[in-house]
Amino acid sequence: MDPRYDIPRRAGGVSGGNSSNLSPALGVQSRRRKTPPRPADFKLQIIIIGSRGVGKTSLMERYTDDTFSEACKSTVGVDFKIKTVELRGKKIRLQIWDTAGQERFNSITSAYYRGAKGIVLVYDITKQETFDDLPKWMKMIDKYASEEAELLLVGNKMDCESDRVISRQQGERFCSRISGMRFCETSAKDNCNVDEIFLKLVDDILSKMPLEVPNKELSGSLLSLQPEPEVPPELPPPRVRCC
């Protein structure tokens, strides 16, 4: 087994919108007084990886838009969505990268691993081969991701209990072999544990960050507020989905 698996990775309308009640002058003043939304304190990148059809896009879309589609549309290359969350008194702008599960896109998707502070590795509890592929994905993580990235293993489609072929214990056992990795089962369809996994991952990332460091000291780091998204320069623009 890769020696890295044995190394502990974890150190542990403002006024109701009815301006018709206001005189024109007051209306203008009221608009002028609107305070812009507080800017985010941090920007974090999270990447979702795993074999084809396990539900990576579905998890991302459930989390960011609270939507779910039964249609099976393979991701081509990568896609991303943004979600802002507040945790530990900080406002965090999450860039969530959804990668294609098909192997032929690995050379594209691997470029997105490096900047990720959190990695969600997904398998489908109803598809043996997606579980058997996990070591292959771990190799990709070892090769391309930062050693500090927080890892989360997710067994998705837990709503399909009658079709289950991978037990929760099998998932837990795989996870226990990788230091610092967390495990959870989810259902993007039933919206089960979806918010929880992303929030836990972000919380784990924040727990390791010096949250009181002024923003200017973070400039140049991945956490600083740079224009987004930070697409690796050599890559084509984020994907289009095909049927």
Ligand SMILES: Nc1nc2c(ncn2[C@@H]2O[C@H](COP(=O)(O)OP(=O)(O)OP(=O)(O)O)[C@@H](O)[C@H]2O)c(=O)[nH]1
């Ligand atoms: N029953 C059930 N179906 C799901 C769930 N999540 C995703 N699906 C379905 O599984 C299929 C594949 O989902 P996607 O989200 O496109 O999977 P993906 O991992 O992004 O696939 P690739 O882009 O090809 O790698 C779709 O038909 C989804 O509707 C779930 O939690 N439960």
